[in-house]
Amino acid sequence: MRTMPSAGRPSAANRGLYHADGQIQGEVYAYGSFLQSKMYRHGVTCTDCHDPHSLTLKVPGDLVCAQCHQPQRYASERHHHHPAGSTGASCIACHMPQTLYMVVDARADHSLRIPRPDLTRKLGTPNACNGCHADRRVAWAEQATLDWYGPSLSRRAHFGEVLQAGRTGAPAADARLLTLAADAEQPGIARATALSLLSGPLDAARMERLRPLLNDADDLVRAAALGVLDQADPHTRMALAWPLLDDAVLAVRVEAARVLAPLASGAPADLNEDARARLALGLEEYRATQLANAERPESHLNLGLLDSDLQRPEAAEQAYRTALRLDPTFAPAYVNLADLYRALGRDRDGEALLQQGLERLPDAASLHHALGLLRVRQGQFPAAIQSLTRAAALAPENTRYATIHALALEHARGNNERRRP
Incomplete structure (x- = not known):
C-alpha cells in the first residue's frame, strides 16, 4: 500500500475523510x-x-x-x-x-x-439545503437552487465528479484525473487527490503529463506527483525525483527521499558516494517527520515501508509490530506485515497474523483480501474464494477486490470444467 501522509502534510481528500466533493x-x-x-x-x-x-x-x-x-x-x-x-x-x-x-x-x-443538491443526486454527498429541510426530497432542493441561481452556479462542473470516478474505477477515470491534476484553477488538495487515485500503468503518455506537475506551484501537487513515481524504474526516479530533494517545502523533500529510497539499497555503482550521502540526509529527514508523530501507528507503518524499500526486513517487522502495539485495530499494519512475511517465505506466520487481525476486525475487507491471496498461493482455492468474496462484499467500491475476486471465480470455474469427464 502507499504510505500515509507525513507529519505536517494534509491528507488527500480520501474516502472516509472527505466526501467525493x-x-x-x-x-x-x-x-x-x-x-x-x-x-x-x-x-x-x-x-x-x-x-x-x-x-x-x-x-x-x-x-x-x-x-x-x-x-x-x-x-x-x-x-x-x-x-x-x-x-x-x-x-x-x-x-x-x-x-x-x-x-x-x-x-x-x-x-x-455553494450548496449543491445536484451533487447529492449524482454522488450521494450531503448538501446544506436538505441538511435543514430533511423532510424534503433532494429533487426539491435541486430545483430550488436552479430557479434561484441558474445553471452557471447550481449545475457547473465540479471536481467531485472526477474524484468519484476515480474512487469507483469508472471507465476513462484516469484520463479525467490527469486533466483535473493539471488544472491550476482547481484546489491543490483536489488536484493532489486526483493523482493519488491514478490506477493505470505509468506509460510514456502518462509520464509526459506528470512531468510538469513535479514543478507545480502547489506543494501538495508536487508531493502527490512524486508519489506516482512509486511505479517508475530507478532511472526515471533518479531523473525526476532527485531535484526535489532540495525543494523549499519539507513535505515535498521527504516525499522525494521516500520515492528514492530503493536506490539506496542498490548496487554501489548505482549512486556515487556524494549522492548516497545526500540521499541518506533526505531519508534522515523523512524519519524525523515520521517520529514527530511517533504515538501514531501510521508513522510506524511508513517507517516499515521505508525499511522494506531499504531491504531491512527485521527493522520493517519491528516497525509494523510497533504500529500494532499502538493500535491493535490498525488494519494496514496487519496487511503490510503479512506481505513482508510473504516476501520472506513466511506465509505461515502471515496466515496466523491475518487470522489474529480478523479476530479483532471481522469486517476489515483488506484483511479478508490479503488472506484470500495467501490461500491462492497455498493452492486452497475454495477457502481463497470464500475470503475474496467476503472482501468484495465488504468493499464493493474497491475495483481491485472485485477484479481479483472475478479472476478467482473464473479460475475455479475453469478447473471444474477440466475435471468433467
Missing part, C-alpha cells in the same frame, strides 16, 4: 477543507476570521463575513431566499454546514461552498 466526512483538520475555498485562493487566512490566540471569531456570526462581503447584497432575501433572521438566512448555515463529532463538537466545513 471535498466536504468533511471524518475528523480532519479544518485546514484541509479551507484549502478548497475561494477565500484561500484570494489570500484570506485563518486570522482574518479568528483571533489567533483564542480561535474565537473576531466578530459574531455573519458579521465576520461582512468584513469582506457587502451585507446589502448578501444579507438580503434576494440572495438567500429565506425570511430575515431565520436559520436559512445565515451565511454560516448555508456555506459552512456543521457535522457533529464526539457527540459535542459541531465542526463547520471550511470550504465555504
Whole structure:
C-alpha cells in the first residue's frame, strides 16, 4: 500500500475523510477543507476570521463575513431566499454546514461552498439545503437552487465528479484525473487527490503529463506527483525525483527521499558516494517527520515501508509490530506485515497474523483480501474464494477486490470444467 501522509502534510481528500466533493466526512483538520475555498485562493487566512490566540471569531456570526462581503447584497432575501433572521438566512448555515463529532463538537466545513443538491443526486454527498429541510426530497432542493441561481452556479462542473470516478474505477477515470491534476484553477488538495487515485500503468503518455506537475506551484501537487513515481524504474526516479530533494517545502523533500529510497539499497555503482550521502540526509529527514508523530501507528507503518524499500526486513517487522502495539485495530499494519512475511517465505506466520487481525476486525475487507491471496498461493482455492468474496462484499467500491475476486471465480470455474469427464 502507499504510505500515509507525513507529519505536517494534509491528507488527500480520501474516502472516509472527505466526501467525493471535498466536504468533511471524518475528523480532519479544518485546514484541509479551507484549502478548497475561494477565500484561500484570494489570500484570506485563518486570522482574518479568528483571533489567533483564542480561535474565537473576531466578530459574531455573519458579521465576520461582512468584513469582506457587502451585507446589502448578501444579507438580503434576494440572495438567500429565506425570511430575515431565520436559520436559512445565515451565511454560516448555508456555506459552512456543521457535522457533529464526539457527540459535542459541531465542526463547520471550511470550504465555504455553494450548496449543491445536484451533487447529492449524482454522488450521494450531503448538501446544506436538505441538511435543514430533511423532510424534503433532494429533487426539491435541486430545483430550488436552479430557479434561484441558474445553471452557471447550481449545475457547473465540479471536481467531485472526477474524484468519484476515480474512487469507483469508472471507465476513462484516469484520463479525467490527469486533466483535473493539471488544472491550476482547481484546489491543490483536489488536484493532489486526483493523482493519488491514478490506477493505470505509468506509460510514456502518462509520464509526459506528470512531468510538469513535479514543478507545480502547489506543494501538495508536487508531493502527490512524486508519489506516482512509486511505479517508475530507478532511472526515471533518479531523473525526476532527485531535484526535489532540495525543494523549499519539507513535505515535498521527504516525499522525494521516500520515492528514492530503493536506490539506496542498490548496487554501489548505482549512486556515487556524494549522492548516497545526500540521499541518506533526505531519508534522515523523512524519519524525523515520521517520529514527530511517533504515538501514531501510521508513522510506524511508513517507517516499515521505508525499511522494506531499504531491504531491512527485521527493522520493517519491528516497525509494523510497533504500529500494532499502538493500535491493535490498525488494519494496514496487519496487511503490510503479512506481505513482508510473504516476501520472506513466511506465509505461515502471515496466515496466523491475518487470522489474529480478523479476530479483532471481522469486517476489515483488506484483511479478508490479503488472506484470500495467501490461500491462492497455498493452492486452497475454495477457502481463497470464500475470503475474496467476503472482501468484495465488504468493499464493493474497491475495483481491485472485485477484479481479483472475478479472476478467482473464473479460475475455479475453469478447473471444474477440466475435471468433467
